[in-house]
Amino acid sequence: MSAGHAPSYYAATANAWESIPAVAEPANVDIAVIGGGFTGLSAALACAEKGFKVALYEAQRIGFGASGRNGGQLIPGLRWSMREIETEFGHDRAKAIFDLAYGAVGRVHDRIQKHRIACDLKSGHLEAAYKTAHFENMQRDAEFLARAYGWSADIVQPKDMRRHINGGGYHGAIYDPRGGHFHPLNYALGLAQAARDAGVVIYENSRVNLPDVKAHTIILATDTWMGELAPDLGRYTVPIMNYNIATAPLPHADALLPSDAAVADSRFVLNYFRLSADKRLLFGGGEKYVQRPPADIGAFVRKHIVKVFPSLADTAIDYAWGGAVGVTMNRLPHLGRRQASSGQTIFFAHGFSGHGALVTTLAGELLAEAVAGTMERFDVFASLPQRPFPGGRLLARPLATLGLLWYALRDRI
Numbered sequence: 213m214s215a216g217h218a219p220s221y222y223a224a225t226a227n228a229w230e231s232i233p234a235v236a237e238p239a240n241v242d243i244a245v246i247g248g249g250f251t252g253l254s255a256a257l258a259c260a261e262k263g264f265k266v267a268l269y270e271a272q273r274i275g276f277g278a279s280g281r282n283g284g285q286l287i288p289g290l291r292w293s294m295r296e297i298e299t300e301f302g303h304d305r306a307k308a309i310f311d312l313a314y315g316a317v318g319r320v321h322d323r324i325q326k327h328r329i330a331c332d333l334k335s336g337h338l339e340a341a342y343k344t345a346h347f348e349n350m351q352r353d354a355e356f357l358a359r360a361y362g363w364s365a366d367i368v369q370p371k372d373m374r375r376h377i378n379g380g381g382y383h384g385a386i387y388d389p390r391g392g393h394f395h396p397l398n399y400a401l402g403l404a405q406a407a408r409d410a411g412v413v414i415y416e417n418s419r420v421n422l423p424d425v426k427a428h429t430i431i432l433a434t435d436t437w438m439g440e441l442a443p444d445l446g447r448y449t450v451p452i453m454n455y456n457i458a459t460a461p462l463p464h465a466d467a468l469l470p471s472d473a474a475v476a477d478s479r480f481v482l483n484y485f486r487l488s489a490d491k492r493l494l495f496g497g498g499e500k501y502v503q504r505p506p507a508d509i510g511a512f513v514r515k516h517i518v519k520v521f522p523s524l525a526d527t528a529i530d531y532a533w534g535g536a537v538g539v540t541m542n543r544l545p546h547l548g549r550r551q552a553s554s555g556q557t558i559f560f561a562h563g564f565s566g567h568g569a570l571v572t573t574l575a576g577e578l579l580a581e582a583v584a585g586t587m588e589r590f591d592v593f594a595s596l597p598q599r600p601f602p603g604g605r606l607l608a609r610p611l612a613t614l615g616l617l618w619y620a621l622r623d624r625i
């Protein structure tokens with residue numbers, strides 16, 4: 213078990229990583245990165261590769277946040293379909309967004325290969341339709357993506373679902389062979405090792421504030437903690453608590469998910485699941501809009517599991533944990549740059565809205581390009597329209613909660 217992480221399946225199966233002592237005296241560097249998740253690690257590594265002197269500060273352990281606890285689902289693209297993106301932004305902007313967002317798959321694969329990161333990478337992602345109307349919409353999206361952008365995925369008819377899932381009652385799916393899944397904490401630790409090898413000085417157990425760091429440029433990569441460092445930026449996201457479990461290893465695991473794809477369904481509060489390397493079912497389901505966790509996370513998630521796999525009603529759950537997903541108003545990420553009164557330049561990236569496993573690695577690289585003065589690709593994301601949640605500091609979360617509950621209710625109608 214890797215101490216200092218949430219008590220998850222991932223912490224229990226983490227690759228060796230010695231805890232790094234807390235910062236005593238902040239290093240004198242060009243760039244200070246705050247946050248040791250995928251975004252901060254990718255940014256620090258890419259900055260070091262460009263020749264900058266970099267320090268990374270992590271309040272707890274590398275991968276302590278969402279990056280070390282997520283579903284490990286590698287879902288190409290953003291939360292919006294390319295059809296929605298093109299309708300909203302027109303073809304030229306949509307093409308620039310496509311190149312980056314779908315190109316993120318290749319960036320993650322390159323990192324894993326180049327740095328030999330042992331993180332159980334598997335191919336294949338399935339988006340399963342919860343309702344027939346969802347399937348019709350998903351088919352239109354998939355056909356458009358193939359026709360306009362040359363990104364083809366398989367349309368799986370309801371009668372063929374058993375090739376992928378034995379259970380569920382789903383109404384068809386889209387299978388993307390370029391999606392997949394991985395062990396997220398081991399990917400984060402691998403990125404951290406690569407960053408150290410490239411010269412980044414990493415401090416764990418080091419919760420810092422903006423005035424604590426000495427650097428002309430600061431990269432804020434603290435996702436759901438953003439409000440503690442920059443209260444105005446914190447208003448662009450709300451944290452949605454999401455829960456995961458790992459069953460005991462299953463003797464018939466391959467029969468449940470024969471193609472070994474990662475599956476996410478089309479509900480607003482989605483279920484997502486996949487097999488681990490040691491043949492457990494890893495299942496995420498159920499959200500809470502208050503920070504307090506359910507008294508029994510395993511029982512809370514099991515309610516969702518049995519709807520998909522009734523045969524697992526009594527299967528032992530070995531690990532259960534939760535994490536906060538940083539969600540923006542429009543579910544697109546929020547990247548930007550600002551000048552602090554201290555004269556320091558601050559870059560930030562947060563709010564990946566449940567689609568962060570791939571796009572964060574790309575965002576880190578865009579941050580590094582921007583720090584080096586090349587803004588073009590960074591601006592593709594930084595120019596996406598974003599608004600803070602309404603209601604100010606006290607009311608933003610309750611109002612957002614009401615809105616989210618409404619969408620969750622629509623799944624049940």
Ligand SMILES: Cc1cc2nc3c(=O)[nH]c(=O)nc-3n(C[C@H](O)[C@H](O)[C@H](O)COP(=O)(O)OP(=O)(O)OC[C@H]3O[C@@H](n4cnc5c(N)ncnc54)[C@H](O)[C@@H]3O)c2cc1C
Pocket residue numbers: 246247248249250251252269270271272273274275276277278279280281282283284285286287418419420421433434435436437440441454455456484496534535536537561562564565566567568569570572
């Ligand atoms: C339960 C769950 C399931 C998810 N499943 C998926 C999935 O299957 N697929 C997918 O694409 N996305 C998924 N996501 C989303 C994805 O995990 C995130 O978008 C992504 O990990 C965000 O990475 P990050 O580096 O920006 O933030 P984080 O990983 O949260 O990192 C932020 C870090 O900043 C540190 N920090 C905070 N304050 C300070 C400070 N003052 N000083 C120093 N350090 C500080 C924190 O300790 C933390 O480690 C999921 C998220 C959750 C919570």
